Amino acid sequence: MNERFARKMSEDTVRGDTRIVAGFGAIFCAAHHGGRARTRLHSDAATLGVYGKQVPVLCDECAEHIRYAERRRAYCPKDPKPFCAHCDTHCYRADEAEWQRQMMRFAGPRSVLRGYALPGIRHALEARKWRKKMAAAAAENTAAQRSAKDKEQ
Numbered sequence: 161m162n163e164r165f166a167r168k169m170s171e172d173t174v175r176g177d178t179r180i181v182a183g184f185g186a187i188f189c190a191a192h193h194g195g196r197a198r199t200r201l202h203s204d205a206a207t208l209g210v211y212g213k214q215v216p217v218l219c220d221e222c223a224e225h226i227r228y229a230e231r232r233r234a235y236c237p238k239d240p241k242p243f244c245a246h247c248d249t250h251c252y253r254a255d256e257a258e259w260q261r262q263m264m265r266f267a268g269p270r271s272v273l274r275g276y277a278l279p280g281i282r283h284a285l286e287a288r289k290w291r292k293k294m295a296a297a298a299a300e301n302t303a304a305q306r307s308a309k310d311k312e313q
């Protein structure tokens with residue numbers, strides 16, 4: 161673990177984000193990999209005490225994804241960090257991005273019932289706001305194209 165990772169993991173927002181992604185990962189893993197051996201996560205963030213006493217329980221495969229997510233969160237260049245799904249910097253490798261997308265889609269709605277009420281709701285609201293923004297931008301784009309066409313005529 162390098163010094164930058166440790167320093168970032170001492171920030172409250174980074175710790176909070178890391179706990180959420182790993183907690184969501186544990187919800188996903190419990191539902192999909194119940195038949196596998198699952199253990200408390202061993203990772204750099206866990207070593208730093210980011211998860212406190214609630215260390216997420218994961219299979220080896222999901223643990224590897226979460227260790228990757230920990231590093232991406234620690235090295236995120238954006239401050240404040242937007243929701244990853246809405247970010248214009250794609251720092252995740254394609255296969256990791258796809259895993260995270262599926263995992264969040266599954267765990268997001270279920271997280272509200274599993275002790276993550278606030279992050280779950282916050283995430284849903286943020287997603288709605290973003291969809292509205294995208295729809296407005298698309299409408300504006302169409303209007304701009306139309307007025308450009310009008311000027312040509």
Ligand SMILES: [Zn+2]
Binds near residue numbers: 188190219222223
């Ligand atoms: Zn798993």
